[in-house]
Amino acid sequence: MKIDDVDELLVRAGAQWRADEPSAPEPDLDRITGARQRPRRWVPALAAASVVAVAAATLSILPNGGTAAPQTAQAPAPTPEAVESVANGNQPTGSNDDLLVRDGTKVRVSGEVIAAPNVPPVFCPSRPIPLIGHMPGKAPAPTCPDGLKVSLQGVDVSRLTDLATIQGVRTGRATLTGIWTGRTIAVQQQAAPTPERDFVTPPLPCPPPKGGWPVKPSNIEDPKVAKFLDQHRDQAFGPVIYRPYGDGRTKPVVVFVGVAHGDRAAFRRAFEEVYDGNLCLAPARLSQGDAEQLSGKVAGLMNRDALGITTSYTQMDGASENVRLLVYTDAVKAALAPIGLDNLRIEPAVVPVR
Template identity: 40%
Template sequence: MNRDVDDVLAEAGARWRADQPSPPEPDLDRMLRPRRPKRWVPVLAAASVAAIAVAVIQVLPHRDQAPSVAPGKEHPLLVRDGDKVQVEGQVVAAPSAPVYYCLPIATTLPLDVNQQTKPPACTPGQQIEVTGVDVNRLEDLTTVLGVKSGTARLVGTWNAGRIAVEQQSAPTPPAPGEPDKVPCPPPAGGWQPGDASTAITPALDAFVKARADQLQTPWIGWPEGSPNPKPGQPPNKPSVLVVGVAHGDVEAIRKALDPLVAANLCVTKVRVSQNEIAAQRAAVEKLPLDDLHITGIGVGVGDRPVIISLRILDQRAADVFRPIGLDNLTFQPLVRPAP
C-alpha cells in the first residue's frame, strides 16, 4: 500500500476513534484490497462487534449477494427436518464412535507448543453427526492414533440435528474474491484513474458523521475489477468512493459531496442508515447467541448490512430473528439448503 495513503487513513481513523467508546484498531491493510470471502470473529457469549469508522473503508458483501425474502414467503436459507442440506469441510471418524462433520469454528484455546501428538477432533460442541460417509474416500485422508480425518462436500437429509449423507465429493475449490460492483453507471468519459481512498478527508469525515441518520459508511469499489499494481505502485485500475443514502434526496447529497470528494464518486440509494444499522446490530447482540449457535456478527454495506454467521437457520432461529426482520439481515449459515 502507498505510504502516503496509509498516513491519511491512519490520521482519519485516529480522529474518528477519539470520538468513540474504545473501538479496536482498524485493519488499515485491508482498505484497498478487493473483497475476499469473510470469516467473522467468533462470538463468545456476549462479545460486542466493533463500529465501523468512516476512515475504515469496509468492502464487505453488498446488497445483491444475500437472498431476499418476498412478503409472505419463507427465507430461502431456512432448513427444516427432512430438507436436503449441504456442508463442506473436515470430517472426523474415530473407532467405535459416530462420524462427525466439524463446523469450521475458530477457537480461542491457547496453543501448547509442547503438547504431544493428539488425534484429530472437532472443537468441543462444534460438530454434527453424519451417517453414510465413506471415510476412505475423504480428501487429504490422514490417520492419527487410529482416528481418520479428511475433507469432503456432503449432501444429505437433515433430521434432528444429524445429516444422512447421500452424496459425497471433494470440497468445492474457493472462488477467487472479486470486488463489489459499483452501483452507479460510469459518468460521461468513464471512471477516471486514481486512488479514491485519498478522498477520505476531515471534511468528508465530518459530513458523514453529522448525517448518521441518513447515510451509510462510505466504501471503495473497483468498477473494472481487482487492481493488480506492482509493489510500491498505486492501484492500476480506477476506484470509486461509494456513499449510500438511506433517507433524503440522493441528488442533493451528491451535490453536497462533490466539492468534498476529489475522486470518482458514486452516491446511491440504500435502505438503512448508520444509526439504523447500529440499532439492528444491537438487537442481534441481545439475542441468546450461544443457544442460536451464532458464531459471528459482522457489519457491511448495502440493504442488509448486518451479517450473521451461524450453524443453521432453522425454524427456531428464524422465529427469533423475525422481529428484527429476516429481510433486514444477511445470514451465512454453515448448514445450507442443497441446490
C-alpha cells in the same frame, strides 16, 4: 487459495516469527477507533473486506473483487465528479424461507469431518479459530463446539479428502448429501469437498461518466470528510473505495457512499462541500447506524449455542447484514425475526437440496 491453506501458512509463519522476534507493543485502540465502542463479533476471513468502513477508514475494491491498501490523503480536485445511480436501490433480501431445514429435509454440507474414537463422526462448519502455532506432533486433537457439530451416519471416513490423524482423532473434508433429522445427517452420497466460497464484490452501482472515470485526486481521508460521514451515520453508508480499472497510480479511484434515508440530492450537495474526487452516490438499504444496530442484535444471539450462529458481517454495499450459521431452522428464524428478516441474508452451512 482456500482458508485452510492460508491458516496453515499463517500458523507456520507465526510460530517462526514468535521464535525470532520480541513481543510487539500493544496498539493504541482509542486512537485507532476514536474511543467508539461497537458490539464485538467475529468476521469471516473471506468477508472481512466487506466490513463497514468507520471514520473514513476506506476499503479499496479492484475490478476482480480483490482489495488494495487504503489511499493516502491527496490534494483535492477543483471539481468533484458526481454520478447518480440509475438503480432503484438495494432490494430486501426476503425471508430466506428457501433455506429452511426441517426433519426429513434432504440437505448437503461440505467441509470438515471429525471422527474421534468411540463416538459417531461429526460434520463441523467453518468457524473462527484462533491461529496458534504448535511444535510438530504437539497439535491438539481436532474438536468441534457442541453447538455446531452435526452427527453423521454412513460416512466413510477412509474416503475423506486430506485425511489425517491427530492425537488419535481422524479428520478430513468431504461433501455429504443426506437426510436431516434432529442434528443428524443420514449420509446418502459422499464426494470431494467443494472449494471455499470466494468473496464476490458487488459492482459499482453508478455508470461511468461520458469518457469514463477520470484520474483525479481524492480527499476521502480528510478529517472533514470523516467528520461529515460520522455525523450522518444514521443516513449514509460507507465510504468504500472502488478501482474500476484496476490498481495503480494512473488508475482512477471512485468513492462509493450509499444514502439509506432522507433526500439523496440534498445529501450530495452537503457532502460535496467537504469532499473532492470521483463520487458514486447511490441508494443503500442500510445506513451505517442501521448496520451497527443489526450487527449488535445478531451478536447478542451468538452466545445461544442452540442457534449455531458463527459470524456476522455487513454487505459492503449496505444491502444487508449477512449471518453465517450452522442450519436455518424454524427456531433460528423465530430468534432472528425480531431483528428484521428483510434486512438479513442467511448463509447456512447445512443447505437444503430441492
